[in-house]
Amino acid sequence: MAATHRLPANVKPTHYDLVVLTDLTQSKYFGTVTINLDILTEGTFIAFNVTELILKDAILISPSSTELFTGSSFQIDREREWDLDDTMLGFYRSSWINEGKEQYYALTQFEPISARKAFPCWDEPQLKAIFSITMISRENTVNLSNMSVASEETYVPVKGATDDLAWVSRILEEDGLQCEDKWKITKFQTTPPMSTYLVAYANGPFTFIESCYKSPLSGKVKPLRFYGTPDLTFQGQYSLDVVQKVLPIYEEIFQIEYPLPKLDTLVASAFDAGAMENWGLIAGKAKALLLDPNQRNLNTMKNIATGQSHEVAHMWFGNITTMAWWDNLYLNEGFASLMGEVIVLSEIYPEWKVDAAFISTALDRALCLDAKLSSHPIETPVPDAHMIHQMFDVLSYKKAASVLRMLSNFVGEDLFLKGVSTYLKAHLYDNSVTEDLWNAISEVTGLDITFVMDNWVKKMGFPVITVTETEHGILIRQDRFLETGIAESKDNETIWAVPLFFLTVSQDGKPLIDKQLILDSREKFINLDVSKSYKLNAGTFGVYRVMYPTERLTKIALESAQEHSPFSFQDRIGLILDARALAKAGLIPTSNVLTLINAIAKSEKEGLVWSTIADTLEDLTSTWFEQQDIVDSLNDFRGRLFGPLVDSLGYEYAENELAEMTEIRTKAISVAAEAGDKTVINELLMRFRASLNNVEGSTADLKLPPDLVRPACIVAGRYGNREDFEALKALTLETNSPSKAWSAMHGTTAVQNINLAQETFDHILTNAREQDFVYYFHGFYLNYRTRQFFSDAFMQNFDIIAKKFEGNFAIRMLIDFAHGGLSRKEDHQKIEAFYKTKDTSKFNMVLKQSLDSILAKHVWIKRSTSDIRDWLLAT
Incomplete structure (x- = not known):
């Protein structure tokens, strides 16, 4: 990053003493901050980060009147009150409806560079310091921050006071905030060294539910709480349960105890990202954290568990050990995605088969984006503030997690995690770069991890491995893959060290997987009896595509569908996704994809494979959405595949049925409806209308199981009448069950009439909350019409x-x-x-x-x- 965009290295903060006065009644806040400094280079100036703040008094206290020395401190007051705005950045406000009236609460969102919007600071991840935070608020509100409360007492403003809080009394008097109102002062324990983007505090009429966990390392029992406004808190139990389950697993894996005295979660109606890993105070939007006990649908449960496990992983990856600069963001997000969404989640929900699901939800998404010339390396220069925000993308999260997953399977998960633990312990409360990670895993495995991994992280793109069969074996070749084909020579210079995960079959039909075989040159010849079964990228752990001769692809597909196949269902997922990508790139005929799907579907029993089939056919239909004859034919094909599943599985969900059964049923019904199956459409429309007439405790609500709310709302929007549309609009305002509201948003955007679409779009601009735009927009994106x-x-x-x-x-x-x-x-x-x-x-x-x-x-x-x-x- 250019020097003009980074703070000079002559000063390092060591301790922030931050005092924040919040008045929710007038949506204002005030504050002071005193910062102790280490002066690394003597000089006559200091530079810090601040934005949108007008400063009144900036007092530098130094042993010298002309030079800066270690031990200097810096004290800043605000010139006037600051409004709590609705930007979802810095210290901002959110709202809730209490007895028909809109009321406010306040919270922070500082990642990546919005701490400077709330208080003057050295707002770079490497400039860690400890924080002592004090909050002053009206007595009937709750204050939260990273640490536990150290003390809380009534605060009585005194006119003409001269103590450290005299400015509070003065402000209350000058700004007309009546001194006779009851106020309180909350002091929090001092934090460990941490980066500014992880600082968090909130003030509002919060209620909580609580639990605890016992550290397997120290035996300490630490409290866990879920906070929210009174209308939402009760829906946080599932989020709280997930945190309770995963925390001890992380401690045992890393052999590092969670260091803070508590871990809270706060749900906010207005929140920009899905959730944020503030140390000790996770915060997030309703969709990421809330599960209505009366609407326990599987998809919402998976999203919450994935998100909470991801955020808890950050307590180590990012919070204890932090990337040195934003070009290494993946050290936070890639690890949290792999650890939280795959390795740890698979321990508490093995029935979800999250490692296999990762192939579609993460690996394939990453490869689709990375197949563009407009992609970027996982580790890429960050030249300005705008680029920092753009680094929070699929590549920093999903490609990084995919590359780390590939490494884990290459060296073995146990050694991988041991190396990760070594890495974390070497950088406790400190910062790190990529080489620190590779060195730690190299130390544990005895392998040159930098050689294997460097290009995966520092180069754009990934390879396609082309297989050519000969009489004595196979010739494999790597080239950079683009969604438009093989890259031209100027974009095809990188040679990756490719773990091949090469599968052959023993004499007794058992799979043998060579995990150590690497393609680290343009081409390699492998001696092999090609009359027998083989496959590259067994288990689909590699971050690359594989292109076989057509006959071999067909043979693998047919064999993988057999009952005792040496190939796994993860292999079938990978085959379908690779075929679709290769067809899009023009490397194989698109008809081959349909042939492959048709062959696999005839005997398929795995829900995740059916989901991959559904998504692939949806991608084809979505691409040809303006060629109606092809859309109709693809819908007919989808109906022939998924209609029989609906007939056999029905619409009722047993209370304790397998997660996979729930997933297959929901997917089959959704796809059949999308394909225009009139029987399914009429059934969902009937159930939607019946559910609208339900009252508390009635049986009508049972006609619409939670997992069918979203497909039913989409059907009502697409095929219903004006009355259905008005019902959907009303449901978008549902506050007691946010999941119903999100489903209804998709319903209002599924309309086929452009006038209704315009009506919905106007509603979004004038009435929708900013945090809901993304749900509406996604619905419009899915609507071909x-x-x-x-x-x-x-x-x-x-x-x-x-x-x-x-x-x-x-x-x-x-x-x-x-x-x-x-x-x-x-x-x-x-x-x-x-x-x-x-x-x-x-x-x-x-x-x-x-x-x-x-x-x-x-x-x-x-x-x-x-x-x-x-x-x-x-x-």
Whole structure:
């Protein structure tokens, strides 16, 4: 990063003493901060980070009047009150409805660079310090922060006071905040050394539910609480249960005790990201944290468990050991994704088969993005503040997790985790870079991990391994894979060290997997009897695609579907996803994908494979959405595959049925409805209408199981009448069950009438909460009928939307949803021309990726329309 965007290295803060006065009645806050400094280089100036704050008094106390010395301190007051705004950044306000009235509470969101919006600070991750936080608030509210409360007492303002809090009395008097009101002062314990982006505090009418866990390392019992406004707190029990289960597992894996005295979770109605790993005070939006006890659907349970386990993983990855700078963000997010969403989650929910699900939900998503020329390396330079925000993408999370998962399976999970523990212990309360991690795992395994991993992290893209069979074996070759084909020579220079996970079959039919075989050159010949079964990337652990000769692909697919196959169902998932990507790139006919799916589906029993089939066919239908004859034929094919599943599984969910059964049923019903199955559509519409008439305790509500709420709402929006549409609009305002509200949002965007689509879009701009935009926009993205309308409407209102989300994470998703579904060259030209007149610095990467997606789909359609049409007509 250029020096002008980084603070000079002459000063390091060591201790912040932060006092915050919050008045929710007037939506204002005030504060002072005193910062102790280490002066690393003597000088005559200091520089720090601050934004949107007008400072009154800045007092530097130093042993010298002309030079800065270690032991200096820096004290800053605010000039006037600051409004608690609605930006979801810094110290901001959120709201809830209490007895029909809107009321407010306040909380922080500092990652990545918004601590400077709340108080002057050295706002870089490497500049760790300890924090003593004091909060002053009205007595009938609750104060929360990273640490436990050290003391709390009534505060009585005294006119003319001269003590350390005299400024509080003065402010209460000057600003007309009546001194006779009851106030309190809450002091929190001092934190360990931490980065500013992890500082957190909140004030509001919070209630809580609580639990605890016992440390397996020390035997200490530590409290766990879930906080929220009174209308939401009761829905936090499942989130609390997940935290209680995963914390001791992390301690045992890393052999490092969770160091803080408590761990709280706070749900907020207004929150930009999904959730945030504030040390000791996780915060997040309702969708990420709440499970209505009366609406326990499996998808919501999975999302909450995944998210909470991810955030708890950050207590070690990011909070104890922190990346030195944002170019190493993946050391936080990639590890939290792998540890939280796969390794630890599989221990508490083995029935979910999360490692296999990771192939579709993470690995494939990462490869699809990384197959674009507009991709970027996992570790990439961060030249300015706008780039920092854009680093929070699929590559920093999902590709990084995929690369680490590949390494874990290459060296063995036990050794991998031992190396990770070594890495964490070497950098407790400190910062780290990539080489620190590789060195620790090398120390444990005795392998040159830097040689194996360097290009996976520091180079853009990934390879496709092309297999050519000969009489005596196979020739394998690696080239950079792009969604438009094999990269040209100028973009095809990287040679990755590729763990091949090479599977062969023993004499008795058992799989033998060589995990140590690496392709670290352009080509390699492997001696092999090609009359027998073999496969690269067994288990789909590798971060690459594999292209076999057509006959071999067919043979592997047929054999993988057999009852005692040496190939796993994870292999079948990988085969389908690779085939789709290769077809899009023009390396195999698209009809091969359909043939592969047809062969596998005939005897498939695994829910995750069915989910992969459904998603692949949805991708094809979504790409050809403007060719109605192909859409109709693909829908017919989808109906033939999934209709029988609906017939056999029905619409009722047993209370204790296997998670996989629940997932298959929900997926089959959803796909059949999307494909236009009239029986399924009528059934869901009937159940939706019946459920609207329910009253507390009635049986009507049973007609719509929680897992069917979303598909039923979409059917009601797509095929229902005006009365159904109005019912959906009313449901979007449901506050007691946020999950129903999100489903209804998708329903209102599933409409086929453009006038209704315009009505929904107008509602979003004028009435929807900012945190709900992403759900509405995703619904429009999924609706083929309104894609063109939605893209145009977004551009017509771009200035309004961009202003609403200035500086927020959400703007990148909104851009992608608005344009990423289109596929015509003229769409590309129109969108590209529009943004030439706009400031795109905060989302230029995702805009380029969306434009690349449009062109890639355009080329795919042009190349493969005849092929896919012929196959569908012949089937």
